[in-house]
Amino acid sequence: MATETRNARGAAAPRGASFSLSDPMFRAAFYQIVVVGAVVLVGWFLISNTLDNLERRSIATGFGFLEREASFGIGESLIDYSPRDTYGRAFLVGVLNTLKVSVIGIVLATLLGTLIGVARLSSNWLVAKLASAYVEIVRNVPPLLQLFFWYALASDGLPAVRQALNPLPGVYLSQRGLWFPVPSHDPIWQAMGIAFAVAVIAVIFLRRWAAARQARTGQPFPTGRIAFLLLLGLPLATWIAGGAPTALDMPVLAGFNFRGGLVISPEFFAILIGLTVYTAAFIAEVVRSGILAVNWGQTEAARALGLTGGQTLRLVVLPQALRVIVPPLTSQYLNLTKNSSLALAIGYPDVVSILNTTLNQTGQAIEGVTMIMGTYLTISLSISLFMNWYNKRIALVER
Numbered sequence: 001m002a003t004e005t006r007n008a009r010g011a012a013a014p015r016g017a018s019f020s021l022s023d024p025m026f027r028a029a030f031y032q033i034v035v036v037g038a039v040v041l042v043g044w045f046l047i048s049n050t051l052d053n054l055e056r057r058s059i060a061t062g063f064g065f066l067e068r069e070a071s072f073g074i075g076e077s078l079i080d081y082s083p084r085d086t087y088g089r090a091f092l093v094g095v096l097n098t099l100k101v102s103v104i105g106i107v108l109a110t111l112l113g114t115l116i117g118v119a120r121l122s123s124n125w126l127v128a129k130l131a132s133a134y135v136e137i138v139r140n141v142p143p144l145l146q147l148f149f150w151y152a153l154a155s156d157g158l159p160a161v162r163q164a165l166n167p168l169p170g171v172y173l174s175q176r177g178l179w180f181p182v183p184s185h186d187p188i189w190q191a192m193g194i195a196f197a198v199a200v201i202a203v204i205f206l207r208r209w210a211a212a213r214q215a216r217t218g219q220p221f222p223t224g225r226i227a228f229l230l231l232l233g234l235p236l237a238t239w240i241a242g243g244a245p246t247a248l249d250m251p252v253l254a255g256f257n258f259r260g261g262l263v264i265s266p267e268f269f270a271i272l273i274g275l276t277v278y279t280a281a282f283i284a285e286v287v288r289s290g291i292l293a294v295n296w297g298q299t300e301a302a303r304a305l306g307l308t309g310g311q312t313l314r315l316v317v318l319p320q321a322l323r324v325i326v327p328p329l330t331s332q333y334l335n336l337t338k339n340s341s342l343a344l345a346i347g348y349p350d351v352v353s354i355l356n357t358t359l360n361q362t363g364q365a366i367e368g369v370t371m372i373m374g375t376y377l378t379i380s381l382s383i384s385l386f387m388n389w390y391n392k393r394i395a396l397v398e399r
Contacts, residue, residue: 050366065362066091072357074349076265087358094354095375101271101350102337102379108276109336110329113283118313120288131284139281143339146278151270151346161257170250172258177265179251179258188242195238196231203227267348271340279336286328290321322394330387334380341376351375 021027054061066088073083077093078100119131138146155175159165164174170181183189210221239245251261294317302312343350352372359368 054366059363061364061367063364063367065358065364065367068362070358072361074354075347076263076268076349087362090354090358091351091371094349094351097348098337098340098343098350098352098375099379101268101275101340101343101348105272105275105279105336105340106333108272109279109283109332112276112280113332114287116280116284117287117291120284121291135281135284138277139285141278143274143278144342144345147270147274147342147346150274151266154266154269161253164253164258170248170261172251172253175266176257177263177269179261179263181248181250181260182262183245184247184249186242186245186247188239188245191242192235192238195234199230199234202230202234206230265348267343267346270346271343271348271350274342275336275339278339279332282332282335283329286325286332287321289328290325291317293324294320319394323391326387326391326394330384330391333383333387337379337383338376341372 019026021030051061067086069083070085070087070090071083072090074081074090074093076097078096079089079093081089081093116131116134119127120135122128122131154177158173158175161174161176164172164179166172172179206226207223210223214220249260249262251258251263253259298316298320299312302316307315340350341352344353344356347353355368355372359365362368
């Protein structure tokens with residue numbers, strides 16, 4: 001029989017004032033405090049035990065080693081670097097190399113995956129079967145094996161430097177990579193970059209104005225053509241106004257390698273193509289499922305209005321499919337970013353490769369692994385925040 005707690009005056013005590021495990025609120029708070037306390041104790045034990053072991057082995061702790069001279073070279077970097085620079089700058093080079101592979105890979109995988117996903121639904125039998133074969137073959141082969149395949153193709157399948165292929169003037173293809181000319185240094189290129197950024201901002205405002213105008217008057221505005229003219233014409237006008245410089249930095253064979261121009265190394269080629277091809281197979285399935293999720297009546301209604309197949313796909317189906325595609329697409333972007341750590345296997349100097357060399361030289365294993373985890377955690381959370389913002393922006397607003 002249930003009993004009721006009463007105070008000194010004989011009235012029933014409030015339920016929240018009870019400290020018995022039979023009270024659900026007290027029991028929930030009690031167990032949560034116990035779990036948090038256990039986690040803190042385990043964390044304290046692990047940290048203190050690790051610090052004691054490091055002290056016994058005379059291994060210094062902390063991140064002071066980042067200010068010491070690195071004394072090792074890095075094959076390719078987006079910023080100036082030499083072995084005389086610090087471990088901190090070497091770490092920055094690795095982060096930038098990881099970001100370069102991830103950003104370019106995400107863009108290329110999205111384009112290729114969308115194309116393959118649409119091709120799987122094509123009414124053309126051959127196109128649909130080729131797209132299906134691509135998806136089934138690529139996504140069932142481990143990404144590490146694919147990286148080895150592309151690296152072997154780029155390094156062993158091409159001639160040596162002195163016998164480099166020369167398909168176009170100034171373009172050389174060999175085991176050391178693809179060399180091609182680039183515009184010589186000139187302030188006008190920075191001005192053109194600023195002009196392009198201004199054009200992008202102008203296009204954003206133009207799209208908003210055109211959408212508001214169409215909603216108000218029903219009159220469409222040729223936004224695509226105007227945007228194309230702005231994006232192309234503004235930088236071109238800046239280039240002409242700056243004297244239209246045409247000087248090129250041409251690659252020239254000097255000794256055992258080419259100098260000048262710009263090079264795409266076999267390592268970068270292998271990691272970029274490998275991740276792009278692998279991730280595109282999964283994105284293709286995401287795109288295909290998103291398109292199939294759109295009611296067929298939408299397509300029939302679009303055709304009844306006289307829209308062509310391309311217009312139906314671009315204006316009716318894909319905008320609605322995006323609401324289904326974006327959440328799983330975010331997971332594929334995160335997978336591509338994390339799989340970039342496989343670059344260590346083929347010698348591309350990403351953040352894992354550089355910090356692995358750093359911890360081997362300094363013995364700062366815990367700090368090195370922590371920096372690797374922090375780097376990937378930061379990049380992944382940034383991607384998730386952006387994609388969640390975009391998903392909310394395109395979400396269907398019900399009235």
